[in-house]
Amino acid sequence: MRYVVAVAETSNFTRAAEQCLVVQSALSHQIARLERELGAKLFDRTSRRVRLTPAGEAFLPAARQALDAAERAQAEVAAAAGEIRGRLAIGAIPTVTAVDLPTALKDFHLRHRQVRITLRSGASEEFIERVRQGTLDVAFLGLPVGVRPKGVRGRELARGELVAVVAPGHPLAGREGVDLEQLSDEPFVDFPQDTAARAQSDEAFAAAGVRREVAFEVTNVDFMTSLIRQGLCVGMLPAAFATELPDLPALRLRDAPARMEHLIWSRFPPSPAAAAFLSALDVRVSSTPD
Known part of the structure; x- marks a missing residue:
């Protein structure tokens, strides 16, 4: 089962054998033996790629669960002897x-x-x-x-509020505080729709009766802050996190979204x-x- 999982994750018998610290012939032999016992092929193999068959797709989750259970059993035995592993x-x-x-x-x-x-x-x-x-x-x-x-x-x-984060030199950068309506004409960068991180901002703008344009949807905070630094957009981030970005002005929001x-x-x-x-x-x- 461990060999099957390794091949499924690497899509390559050679890399799977290296990962499992065995020679490729031994790994291939054991998988072939398992396929004979199951009466079904687990992988389709060509000169260019290796992929799971429908039988392999069905087998993989149960194999992972079995391996996790075996590892958990070993950890429980070790814990009984005073060792955490x-x-x-x-x-x-x-x-x-x-x-x-x-x-x-x-x-x-x-x-x-x-x-x-x-x-x-x-x-x-x-x-x-x-x-x-x-x-x-x-x-x-x-x-x-x-x-x-x-x-x-x-x-x-912990509970905290979001702040608006803008580029250095932005017209609002020197303000002590703003409200959401003052940001309504700005292009925003935010997380994708239907995520909890996006919901915090969307709900706050809806509650304030303000529409905004999310021009940039990203999943990476570093990418988000890079876009803000270039002056392409403004963003909203947790106040405690914004303190870790000393080069980007953070504006207190009078009607700030909160998050937990x-x-x-x-x-x-x-x-x-x-x-x-x-x-x-x-x-x-x-x-x-x-």
């Missing part, structure tokens, strides 16, 4: 500020060197689903005030590594599912 998969929005995540990860790594840490940056709604599915252990979210993630456990971390940062984890008992990480953040979790 296994995998810790984290999701985080790029503008998280309630926790100094790099420092928290460094401290955790120094304390639990046998834990493999992975970090994924992305959108809050994606992370809620991935925590529900178990492909992420914990996630840091940013949601409009009053919105609570469903199907997971969680804790509110959340930490979430599964409704089911966490792995030893996840439990240790949550404990390091002063979060106590129950050993029984909701």
Whole structure:
């Protein structure tokens, strides 16, 4: 199963063998043996590419679950002997500020060197689903005030307001504060529609009865701030995050959108590594599912 997952992820038998630390002939032999036992081909192989067959597509999720369960069992045995090991998969929005995540990860790594840490940056709604599915252990979210993630456990971390961020030299750059109507003629950069990050701004403009043009939709904060620096648009970012951009003027909004940062984890008992990480953040979790 591990070989099948490696080939599926690399689309290449040679790279999969290198990843699994075996010779290619041994990997190919074991996959062929598994295909005979299953009575179905898992891969279509040509001289140029390797791709999953319909049978392989059906087999892959169950194989991943089985491997995760085996790894979890090993981690539980090690934890019973006092050793934390296994995998810790984290999701985080790029503008998280309630926790100094790099420092928290460094401290955790120094304390639990046998834990493999992975970090994924992305959108809050994606992370809620991935925590529900178990492909992420914990996630840091940013949601409009009053919105609570469903199907997971969680804790509110901090509440803050958004500020308008403009280019140096922008006509509004010297203002102490503005309202949304004063920004209505500006082209905006924002996150894609149907994301929690975008909803905060859209709802605020709707509440103020103001229309705006989102000319640039991006998913990367660095790209967003680069567009602002070029004077192409203005943006709205959490006030605490904007302090990390000293070269970009941040304008206080008198009718500012607010957002809440959340930490979430599964409704089911966490792995030893996840439990240790949550404990390091002063979060106590129950050993029984909701």
